[in-house]
Amino acid sequence: MEATAVIKALGALAQEHRLAVFRLLVQAGPEGLPAGALAEALGVPASSMSFHLAQLAHAGLVLQRRQSRSIIYSADYGAMNLLMGYLTENCCGGASCAPDAACPPVLSPAKPLHSPRKDVA
Amino acid sequence: MEATAVIKALGALAQEHRLAVFRLLVQAGPEGLPAGALAEALGVPASSMSFHLAQLAHAGLVLQRRQSRSIIYSADYGAMNLLMGYLTENCCGGASCAPDAACPPVLSPAKPLHSPRKDVA
DNA sequence: TTGATATTTCCATAATCATCGAATCATGGA
DNA sequence: TCCATGATTCGATGATTATGGAAATATCAA
Numbered sequence: 342m343e344a345t346a347v348i349k350a351l352g353a354l355a356q357e358h359r360l361a362v363f364r365l366l367v368q369a370g371p372e373g374l375p376a377g378a379l380a381e382a383l384g385v386p387a388s389s390m391s392f393h394l395a396q397l398a399h400a401g402l403v404l405q406r407r408q409s410r411s412i413i414y415s416a417d418y419g420a421m422n423l424l425m426g427y428l429t430e431n432c433c434g435g436a437s438c439a440p441d442a443a444c445p446p447v448l449s450p451a452k453p454l455h456s457p458r459k460d461v462a
Numbered sequence: 463m464e465a466t467a468v469i470k471a472l473g474a475l476a477q478e479h480r481l482a483v484f485r486l487l488v489q490a491g492p493e494g495l496p497a498g499a500l501a502e503a504l505g506v507p508a509s510s511m512s513f514h515l516a517q518l519a520h521a522g523l524v525l526q527r528r529q530s531r532s533i534i535y536s537a538d539y540g541a542m543n544l545l546m547g548y549l550t551e552n553c554c555g556g557a558s559c560a561p562d563a564a565c566p567p568v569l570s571p572a573k574p575l576h577s578p579r580k581d582v583a
Numbered sequence: 584t585t586g587a588t589a590t591t592t593c594c595a596t597a598a599t600c601a602t603c604g605a606a607t608c609a610t611g612g613a
Numbered sequence: 614t615c616c617a618t619g620a621t622t623c624g625a626t627g628a629t630t631a632t633g634g635a636a637a638t639a640t641c642a643a
Binding site for chain 2: 344347348351352354355356357360361363364367368369370371421425427428429430431432433434
């Protein structure tokens, strides 16, 4: 994933409604949700929602497929993984950045990427 | 981490220079880098870099400390973890979203969050 | 205090982005 | 074909954001 794609993806998520939509889709799973349901869920006019969904799709964060009259949107989990991988890539120059924590990115709250060292704050 | 903080963080990263700075800092590790070095590394005027660093700091993504005449910036790894956790929270409604992949977010390329199912694409 | 260095603040300009009603397009049933 | 439904495109408006030079602030050394 290159920088311009990452910027586009981050910019797409950096907006109230789009962030909410993306999370709904992440939680909805691969089956996704139709545009109308998303608009109603967030209380946003259809034309506005369409604009935001287009942004997310153009950023490669969501997939769309038509099902009869509805257009179903779903999260692109692969893109999400690439995005987060880009941010943590080569963390701490590849060296162990903290004596007690592994550098390879792990999102689980129980195993944070690493804790800042005291001598830094 | 609440939505407004996440939006601020994502918005801060959704800009060419700021994304580049953040990655430099992530790779630099907890020791961080002075503002001047960042400006020079990216070929950006000092005043512009200062603006971008302020954005990152205000978004809670970087820490700053003064060291003599320099101001040293470093990545806030805790914030980064919270940010990514927010995006993947309650993925697929907590249910196993793919029969062969675990849902808890894992960034390692070898163990992606999960793969989209064929019947979805 | 004077001078040099490092960084930030101020300011005006230009560019990008969000909103939403109205019009348009696509689909499917009667 | 006609109509209803679901969604997108168009267009004007208002708001936010990026840029960089000049001036101001902070630190340190002599």
